[in-house]
Amino acid sequence: MTAARNAVDTHTHLSRWWRDIQETGYRRDIDYTLEGMLREMDAAGIDHSMLIQVNDAPSPPEGHAEARSLVAESKGRLSLISSANPTLGASAVEEMVALWDGTPELKGIKLFPGYNPFYPDDPRLDPIYEYAAQRGVPVLIHTGDTMDNWGHVKYSRPLPIDDIAVRFRDVRFVVCHLGNPWIDEAMEIIYKNPNVYGDTSGLLAHPSYPLFDRHVDLVRRRIQDAISMTGTAERVLYGSDWPLIDFRVATSLVTRLDLPERDREAILGGNARRLFGLPPPHGASRAGPS
Numbered sequence: 001m002t003a004a005r006n007a008v009d010t011h012t013h014l015s016r017w018w019r020d021i022q023e024t025g026y027r028r029d030i031d032y033t034l035e036g037m038l039r040e041m042d043a044a045g046i047d048h049s050m051l052i053q054v055n056d057a058p059s060p061p062e063g064h065a066e067a068r069s070l071v072a073e074s075k076g077r078l079s080l081i082s083s084a085n086p087t088l089g090a091s092a093v094e095e096m097v098a099l100w101d102g103t104p105e106l107k108g109i110k111l112f113p114g115y116n117p118f119y120p121d122d123p124r125l126d127p128i129y130e131y132a133a134q135r136g137v138p139v140l141i142h143t144g145d146t147m148d149n150w151g152h153v154k155y156s157r158p159l160p161i162d163d164i165a166v167r168f169r170d171v172r173f174v175v176c177h178l179g180n181p182w183i184d185e186a187m188e189i190i191y192k193n194p195n196v197y198g199d200t201s202g203l204l205a206h207p208s209y210p211l212f213d214r215h216v217d218l219v220r221r222r223i224q225d226a227i228s229m230t231g232t233a234e235r236v237l238y239g240s241d242w243p244l245i246d247f248r249v250a251t252s253l254v255t256r257l258d259l260p261e262r263d264r265e266a267i268l269g270g271n272a273r274r275l276f277g278l279p280p281p282h283g284a285s286r287a288g289p290s
């Protein structure tokens with residue numbers, strides 16, 4: 001497999017509140033608009049992306065409203081992942097749960113431990129996990145390094161996710177970024193718990209990094225080793241973290257994995273379609289019998 005086709009990107013961000021895009025985006029002149037994003041998805045063989053509400057919005061309800069309207073504008077190309085921050089208090093969590101309840105198109109909930117100071121097994125999150133179980137939507141959890149150096153990585157190690165995966169067996173969890181650099185820890189939790197998945201997003205340095213090509217190769221081998229060690233390709237999801245990482249470079253991490261073709265295809269789309277309950281590729285569904 002040389003290029004992705006009909007892929008699902010499980011981890012993208014688009015927001016007017018992401019102001020330092022010129023510095024953090026993979027390219028300075030990136031067209032950071034819905035049109036620009038869809039154009040880049042088309043060029044990289046990505047049929048659908050999960051749009052994750054950013055943590056930089058002035059408040060979670062405002063972030064939710066922005067992501068919701070972008071998803072509506074995307075004409076079926078994006079799905080909504082909303083977010084909540086338990087450190088804002090119980091009533092703020094309740095407010096988000098009420099908003100989600102009025103959002104039929106909600107496809108998942110994202111939490112940002114590390115950026116926000118809480119552990120994934122914090123009891124303040126129980127109402128969110130209970131709602132996710134009842135609604136049947138996955139909970140995505142940031143793990144590993146924080147892009148900003150003001151983050152606190154003691155909160156973002158994967159290990160506490162094991163505890164909630166056991167307590168909330170009906171909730172499917174996604175360990176975002178495979179816990180990088182604690183990839184072994186993340187893979188153990190994915191291996192052990194049938195309701196835990198991992199995504200390959202955000203694992204790459206900025207393209208200006210002097211050893212970028214070697215770095216891409218190293219990360220690809222780390223993903224491959226992690227999957228080979230546990231044998232669980234069926235719960236690994238392709239994700240980029242666009243606009244931080246180029247869709248084409250991110251998909252190449254998967255298309256070049258030394259694994260059976262069906263595993264690479266599952267990571268690029270099939271696993272995500274099953275997890276999020278997505279329809280078949282829009283290209284495929286449009287093509288009627290001739």
Ligand SMILES: [Zn+2]
Pocket residue numbers: 011013052202241
């Ligand atoms: Zn992200």
